[in-house]
Amino acid sequence: MLIAGWSLLFFGESLGALAWTGIAISVLGLVAMALMARGNDESKALPWTLLAMLAMTGRLRRSAGRWMPRARPGAMALLVGSLCVGLAYALVIHAMRTLPAAEVVAYTNTGIVLATVMSLLVFRERMQWRQRAVAAGVVCAGLACIGVGRAL
Numbered sequence: 001m002l003i004a005g006w007s008l009l010f011f012g013e014s015l016g017a018l019a020w021t022g023i024a025i026s027v028l029g030l031v032a033m034a035l036m037a038r039g040n041d042e043s044k045a046l047p048w049t050l051l052a053m054l055a056m057t058g059r060l061r062r063s064a065g066r067w068m069p070r071a072r073p074g075a076m077a078l079l080v081g082s083l084c085v086g087l088a089y090a091l092v093i094h095a096m097r098t099l100p101a102a103e104v105v106a107y108t109n110t111g112i113v114l115a116t117v118m119s120l121l122v123f124r125e126r127m128q129w130r131q132r133a134v135a136a137g138v139v140c141a142g143l144a145c146i147g148v149g150r151a152l
Contacts, residue, residue, distance in 0.1 A: 001027055004102030013100040018149025023106050026142030030109065032135035033116070036128050103146055113139050 004023055007013040015023075061067050072078075095104045116136040119125045 003105045004100075007101045011101070013102070015100055015102060016149045016152075018152070019100070019103060019146050022142045022145030022147075022149060023102060024142070025145055026106050026109055026139050029135045029138030029140075029142060030112065032138060033112070033132065036131055036135070099150075103150065106146055107143060109139055110143065112136075 001023060004015060004020070008015070057067055064070065092104055092108060095107070113136045116132055120129055120133060
C-alpha cells in the first residue's frame with residue numbers, strides 16, 4: 001500500500017480501482033498470515049535449533065576432527081546462487097519499466113504464496129494449515145484482481 005501511495009505521489013503513476021482493490025485484498029491476506037505467526041512461540045524453537053547446531057558441529061568434530069567444515073561452498077554454487085538472486089531483482093526492475101511499481105511489488109507476493117503451498121504440500125506442515133491456505137488464497141484473489149484490472 002505504501003509503494004502504491006508513494007508511486008502515485010512521487011512518480012505520477014496511476015492505478016485503476018481494480019488494482020487498488022487487488023492490492024488491498026492482497027495486503028489483507030498478508031496481514032492474516034502475519035497474525036497467524038504472532039501466536040507461535042518462537043522461543044520454544046530456539047533451544048531445539050541450538051541443539052541441532054551443536055549436534056551437527058559435534059558430529060563434524062567426531063568424524064573429521066574439526067569444528068567447522070573444511071571448505072566453503074564452491075565458487076560455482078556461490079555464483080549460481082548470486083545469479084539467481086540478481087536475476088530475480090533484475091526481473092522486478094525490468095517489470096517496473098512497463099507496469100506501475102505498486103503492481104509489480106504486489107506480484108512479488110507470489111513468492112509468499114508459493115512458500116506457503118510448498119510448506120503445506122512438500123514439507124507437510126499442518127499447523128494452522130486451513131487458515132494459511134485461506135490467507136494464501138486471499139493473496140491470490142488480490143493478485144487476480146490486479147491482473148483483471150490490467151487486462152481491462
